[in-house]
Amino acid sequence: MVSLLDVLPARIVPPSYTFIRQSTRTNNAAPVAVAGTKPTTVLGITSVENRLRVVAHVSEQLDHYMLSDAPNLEKFVSDEMLYGLRKAVETEVISGDGTGEHFTGILNTSGVVTQAFATNALTSIRKALTALSVSDYAPAAIVLSAGDWEAIELLAVTSGATDVQGAPIDPTARRLWGVPVVLNQGLGAKTGLVLGEGSVTIDHDGELDTRWSENVGTDFTSNSLRCRVEGRFGVSVNQPGAVVKVATAA
Template sequence: MHLVVRGAYVEANMSERQKLAAAIARVKELQCVTGREYTAAELAEIDRLKSEIPTLRETVARLDRTKEAIDAIAGGVGDVEPRHGFLDLRAKSFVRELASGMLADTGVGRKALVSGGSVAPVQIVPDPVPEGRPATGLLQVIPVIGDSPARFEYLRQVERELNAAPVAAGGPKPTSALGLDKIEATLNVVAHVSEPIDVYMLQDMPTLETFVGSEMAYGVQRALEAELVNGTGTAPSLAGLLTATGVLSQAFAVDALTSTRKAITQLEDDGLIPSAFVMAPSDWEAIELARTDGGNGKLEMVDQPVDRAARRLWGVPVVTSPEVAAGRSLLLSQDSVALRVDKGLQLRVSENVGTDFETNQVRFRAELRTEVQLNRPGGVVVIEMEEVG
């Protein structure tokens, strides 16, 4: 079926954005009418367009807001996934899985939920923090080792004493202590399920399924960030950075800027390269809004090494996480922390729970098997951002 709008054709199955574009195009045509009065049909059409265009604009804006919410958990990545990289539950290819993988063509012109759901793989970001672009989450600065077995081993460096020195001919060479321990670990499950959702609501609102799937994925991300920061290391809890043995500490010194700079020095003294600060949102806000003269002067960040656009401090990327308590931050170094995962985030939909089948309801389940791999505790600094006591 086609709706004829003078010279324009609007298909009934057009998207809301396409309908809006056609309506605006028709308005422009009507604006060009000169040398005569508008006909009764054109006046009626103008009245209709006056009411339809604001509605279409609001619908498109709502869809854009939904897309922005999804893009907030999406990053630009390719479809080829190496075994090692950076976990990004916000990847565009993951969102495509949500939009199409959980639906199957029934052969009758529309789509229906599949009880098996879909499996969204771990996404890889080759360069998680490009120059001039801010990292948007903790998972963008933690390297991932994919396809990990459920039980695995790795070497942790608990000591580092390098004694290389000039040696006379025939003389004994100094010995360095690398302090490597073999760590045995097991992947643990981070998961949750949704409340029952009416099947017809999902069918009648095409964007709802993608939204629910993205929210479920985000829930796993939040839980994973909480474990990365605060996990106890006792199964099923992951090995968190704040509770790990051997991490370095930086006491509060003068102010937050000074404290963070001294933390960088700790890593550089050991020849390590700082890769990211992890802060509570309020601590990062305080650094950005720091002022001289007791709050009456200009913003310190104008004269300080704070890059707002790229979200960098002292040249080091900054990510914020609500899972980090205010007043305490982390500084990570390259190759010191990684995340082990098996097949990545799994998102499934099922009606086989309780009376869900009888009541036309389904539930979403999102889960990820993972564990923190702390290769070098001495490559992590816990920073006190406020004076204690």
């Protein structure tokens, strides 16, 4: 299943880094008479200091012989641990509150546009796409909870189906109004996101460490192993004005 981390651009950065944020965009380009004063366009550029945070977890004890007797078990555990790490990073990217070692996620970034609920989730998201278009931003992805995506799909089989007949809901490709939809359960109820191209970047150090060890507590004497997976990540909300927080229900 395609996730948020699959649709957002990523870049390698040092442990402490700076990114550029555009807080406003006012285009005042216009014809100018000879020797006339040129108008000033306001780009609202600010420099934001950030740093990578460690995201990690360790598995429970696993018996040495269980691992050796089931050749695929080690890969299964490693894959599950990687899955858990990705889910944790996604949650931070969306809703990290910026305290301690938490990211400052999209929902807690100042300047994000809001779209009030309008009729149903389908209509609300379409209005959010319009908000991006009005500001000349192209949509890159829609982020929804599984429940909200289900509600949108079920619009086609309810008594109000005629309201959405012909609307571009593509369940197979998971697209809405022609835009890819990714699901995330960390988003919370009644909330969706519409992300403009280049509005958010995933930052990391280029390394993802998976290790097995018997050197935890009594693991060595009990013939046990544990898996540890960790990486360093951050998020840059480059253009808050190209992100729309959508109310998907009243």
